Amino acid sequence: MKVWLPKLVARAPFTVHTKLIGAFFAIVALLIIFGLVVIQVLSGINRRSEELSQLRRKVGAFRQLQHDTTAQIYGVTSALLSPEERMIESALRQLHEFRYDLERLQFVTRDEVELFGRIKIEHEQLIQMITNVVELTRAQEYKKANDLRLTKIVPLADTLERLTNEMVNRAEADMEAKVDESNRAHMTSRWVVIGFAVGSIGLAILLGYAVSSSLMGPVMLMDERLRQIASGDFSKHVEVPNRDELGTLADNLNRMNNELRDLYQQIEAASRHKSDFLSNMSHELRTPLNAIIGYSEMLTEEAEDRDQKDFIPDLQKIRASGRHLLELINDILDLSKIEAGKVELFPETFDVKLLIEEISGTVQPLIEKNSNILAINCADNLGDMYADITKVRQILFNLLSNACKFTELGTITLDAVRDCSEDAAWLSVSVTDTGIGMTEEQMEKLFQPFSQADIQIARKYGGTGLGLAITRQFCEMMGGDIKVRSEFGRGTAFTMRLPMAAPHPEGDIVSLIASDGSSKSA
Amino acid sequence: MRNQKANGWNRRKFLGGLALTGAAAMIGLRPEIALAAVEPPPETRTIRLRYWDPACWAPFYLAEPFLREEGFTDIRYVAVPTTEFPDAYKKNLIDLSCGFSVVDMYHLEKEHSPHKFLSGFHVGCYALIGSDRVRSVRDLKGKTVWAGSLEYGGPHLFFSAIVAYVGLDPRKDIKYVWVKKDEALDMFRDGKIDALMSFPPGPQELMAKGIGRLLIDTNVDKPWSQYFCCMMGGHSDFIKNNPIATKRALRAILKSIDLVSREPAMAARELLARKIVKQKDEKYVIQALKEIPYGRWREYNPEDTIRFYALRMRDTGLLKTNPQQFIDQHTDWRFINQLKKEFGITAW
Ligand SMILES: Nc1ncnc2c1ncn2[C@@H]1O[C@H](COP(=O)(O)OP(=O)(O)O)[C@@H](O)[C@H]1O
């Protein structure tokens, strides 16, 4: 039931709005029925209590009649004992009362005509007898009067008493039956009320559950699906049983998924083509460029040999331009390789300090070009590093060459430290310069391919805007990162962090960390 | 022992049978006999009647000649003590019975005994006798009482109704001793018991000896004297399968009641002759049979007795069914209503 009911609600071909209103009205209808049942029960209780009080009235009337019968016999006996007119009068008076009792009885026993008929006959006989006795007493025929009293009136009164007793018993038995009926009715109405209450609550919960899960289920499915789409998974469709607005929404989501998937595939293909084209192009360009550079070097040597010094500066310019072009092409090739996911890491163990010394040698001409000073601060505990040395070298070279490029008559400082945090050893290198610096705005654009701080800078300093993009990609590939701090007109500091031990191609990382243990503790 | 008694009964030829029929003729019951002749014969010639020791059931024991007149040839008396009464019906050992209405009612509901009330039998006969320390029924609160030798027997149930009628709780307010009758009489004389509830011959003997005072005489004291004490009943199947036999048997027993009512001394002698009562009790039995108003069956409505006792028993929690329901389920007045007309009764 847990599953089929929400499904049923979902499949119902009505709008969510209609379904919600429907559930609401179902609950309201139940409440109304519940109210009606309670009213019914209450009116039953009311009716029974009325019937009971009617029975009580009956019993009262019977008892009154019995009492007056006894009083009558007593009256007659007294009249006989002291036959004064006053006594006789009082006995006759009681006869009237008697008639009144009978009328009352007739009123309260409308449902027991037969028994009342018998009582009435007996009573009329009794009244007749009493009248006779009274008359005999008046005529002073006491003996006859007393005989009549003993032989007729007393047995008649007995019978009458029994008859009225029977009526009392009947009334009491009726009361008992009513009590039973009342108890039964109480039990049933209690169960009915409990049943209705439980039923209503149950139904309300059930309806609430069914409606909400028929709404929430699809919403959650679609949410999950959207999450997957966001992470680039277009392989599935969301399936909901709903035939309402949510069903339509799910259909639209699936359609959107398909469109996005197609679009993504097209973009992917285009990107792949671009990368392929770039790498092909670079390769095709590099071959003639290398030839140009080679020949320009050869020509320079030849010009020196033949002592034709006039050509040398031109040839050197050709060679420099060629080298610049080659660098540019290499950068583009690197970037397209990265984008195509074709870059591989070849980690090896090397001495960090040696690497830094080597690079400082390489960048020396760049330093001198703008009359800068290079300061290198290497921590003593740098030790060995396990990483792709070419990429590390390229990163440091990029940072240093940028610093040289944007600084004049300043100082470029390289700080290399080993820091052990997050359970691993890191190499942290900062390249700080005292050059032109960057504004907040300029910094925001950093690390994007082909992006330079602004057009003026591009014109003044040249460059392609690829260096930092590649640098960051390399850093991240090796499990590290790069950050920048800069103040416009004051200088810039780039800090990159790389793990000392790149994940080993064979997965053997433990030995390296173990060998580093000493330096770590130091 | 019961079988022995029953066999003893069967072996014994009912010598007085003919003489009683003669007596019946003498006291003018012939018109009914004539009526019986034009009716179809009974569906069965065999009838099994319950008997036990109460003297008040005399008309039942003396009904044999009337039953023969009604066409029954095989008349058996089966001894059934109170404790085995519901079983006797359940095991189908008896066809007709008479018994104290309250006990029968109790068994009908409690044991689902398969029988129905058919008619009234007699009024009164039980008496509640108190010691000198007891002036009224309400004085019995906290006192020790003998109400029969077994719980839920006739005396106990009747006593419960009597004390409940004046607001005592028969279960909590009274201490009972459950001993044999003779032992109870001795204890009463010794002042170890404050009241006795008994049917004849017990109360008569005590009163005659001037021991104790009569608190309630159900023969004359209202409301008890206004209702039947013992009533007649029959096996439901017997009634259903043999309606004519049931009516004829009922007629025979009613005649027998009239006979006992007119000739109590003769009836007492018959009971002695059959050893239903002990010789030493003779004069109390005669007295009891004289005092019991047997003629009342013509005046009292049997249904009202059931109704009255059902009300009283419900008061004490001895009966769960309400009176009308009980009457609907456990009584069948068709036969007595027909016979009522035959006997010219208009009282109810
Ligand atoms: N040390 C630095 N000082 C000031 N600006 C810098 C520095 N390094 C990089 N930049 C800014 O970042 C831009 C991008 O640098 P990069 O990616 O190396 O490209 P390119 O050097 O070819 O211009 C530079 O054009 C420059 O505006």
Ligand SMILES: [Mg+2]
């Ligand atoms: Mg650069």
